[in-house]
Amino acid sequence: MMQRLLTVGCVGVALVGLCAGMSMTGAGPSVEVEASSVMQDPTTNDGVFTSAQARRGRRVYNRDCASCHGGELRGGEMAPGIAGSDFIVFWVDLSVGALFERIKVSMPEDGPGRLSDEEYTDVVAYMLDQNEFPSGEAELPADKAELDKIMIVAAE
Numbered sequence: 001m002m003q004r005l006l007t008v009g010c011v012g013v014a015l016v017g018l019c020a021g022m023s024m025t026g027a028g029p030s031v032e033v034e035a036s037s038v039m040q041d042p043t044t045n046d047g048v049f050t051s052a053q054a055r056r057g058r059r060v061y062n063r064d065c066a067s068c069h070g071g072e073l074r075g076g077e078m079a080p081g082i083a084g085s086d087f088i089v090f091w092v093d094l095s096v097g098a099l100f101e102r103i104k105v106s107m108p109e110d111g112p113g114r115l116s117d118e119e120y121t122d123v124v125a126y127m128l129d130q131n132e133f134p135s136g137e138a139e140l141p142a143d144k145a146e147l148d149k150i151m152i153v154a155a156e
C-alpha cells in the first residue's frame with residue numbers, strides 16, 4: 001500500500017520534472033508530503049456507493065424523477081438529461097455534496113425537499129451508477145458534510 005502510494009506520488013512529481021532527482025536522493029521527507037497529498041479526498045471513481053444503494057435509488061428515481069427526466073435519465077421535453085455528457089459537463093469538479101444539495105432544494109420540481117435525506121442520497125447513488133461510476137463496499141452517507149468531501153470527476 002505505502003509502496004504504491006509512494007510510486008503514485010513520484011509519478012505526480014515526475015509531472016513537474018523532479019522525480020529523477022528525488023529517486024537519486026532517496027525517499028526523503030518531501031516524498032512523504034507527496035504521498036499524503038494523493039491520499040486526499042475520495043472521488044466518484046473510488047467506489048463511494050454500493051450497488052444495493054443504487055437499486056434503492058432507482059426505485060426513488062422511478063417514483064419521483066422519471067416522469068420528467070425520463071427512464072434513462074436522458075431528459076425529455078420536461079427536463080434536462082442527468083446522465084452522460086449532460087451530467088458530466090455540468091458536474092465534473094463539483095462535489096457529491098453540491099449535487100445532493102442541488103437536488104434536495106430544487107427536486108422533484110413539483111415538490112422540492114419532499115424526500116428524506118436517505119432517499120436523496122440513494123437517488124444520487126443511482127445517478128452515479130447510471131453515469132458509469134463503480135460501486136464499492138460502503139454506502140454514500142446521508143450527510144451533506146461527508147458528501148462535500150467526495151469530488152465528481154470524469155468516469156475512468
Ligand code: HEC
Pocket residue numbers: 061064065066067068069078079080081082086087090102103106107108109110123
Ligand atoms: C416535474 C418535473 C421534474 C421532476 C419530477 C424532477 N425534475 Fe429535476 N429538473 C426538472 C427541470 C425542469 C430541471 C431544469 C430546471 C432546473 O435546473 O431547475 C431539472 C433539473 C435537475 C437537475 C440539474 C440538471 C443539471 O445537471 O444541471 C438535477 C440534478 C435534477 N433535476 C435531478 C432530479 C432528481 C434526482 C429528481 C427526483 C428526485 C428530479 N430531478 C425530479 C424537472 C423535474
